[in-house]
């Protein structure tokens with residue numbers, strides 16, 4: 470059985486009991502180094518998740534044939550810009566069990582009281598961001614990458630005359646060094662740790 474378990478933002482207290490139970494029952498645990506570090510006392514086999522996704526898929530197929538219980542740890546929710554989408558496309562949902570997790574976006578909204586009604590959920594990971602659409606939207610939540618983070622978003626918004634919006638930036642959410650900022654675009658700094666951004670442009 471192949472299980473994809475949502476980790477939530479990265480703190481075990483924010484993982485569901487079902488996901489924790491799946492890890493406890495697993496023969497093999499797969500995940501990024503940051504996530505595997507949360508299970509340092511796991512006794513089974515461990516495989517670090519890297520950029521070689523075709524290699525991972527081939528290896529997972531072998532594990533399936535051997536009927537090993539594999540759990541892939543996914544950051545936040547597996548199907549929100551996560552590894553779950555790729556695994557469903559490859560194996561089909563009939564071959565998988567997906568255990569949802571708390572997305573970093575959900576967590577940031579909960580911490581700041583931002584309702585998620587009518588929010589546009591998007592990502593800058595590996596894609597060209599449509600800043601015009603971003604500047605037109607009333608409420609956007611974005612998971613970011615190193616190429617397009619808070620500063621790039623703020624500059625693009627200012628260039629489109631959207632100086633009056635708020636950017637709510639959540640860094641290292643759920644972790645010991647969590648920080649949350651609510652800033653006008655002009656106040657956004659150059660560097661932030663791992664983050665999500667909510668843009669509030671309610672006219």
Ligand SMILES: C[S@@+](CC[C@H](N)C(=O)[O-])C[C@H]1O[C@@H](n2cnc3c(N)ncnc32)[C@H](O)[C@@H]1O
Pocket residue numbers: 477478479543544545546547548549550551571572573574594611612613614639640641642643644663664665
């Ligand atoms: C590939 S996306 C995965 C999103 C994830 N599936 C989710 O539901 O949150 C990775 C991005 O999620 C965001 N992220 C994940 N964990 C985070 C955390 N603890 N604090 C802030 N941002 C986080 C960052 O934008 C990071 O670059």
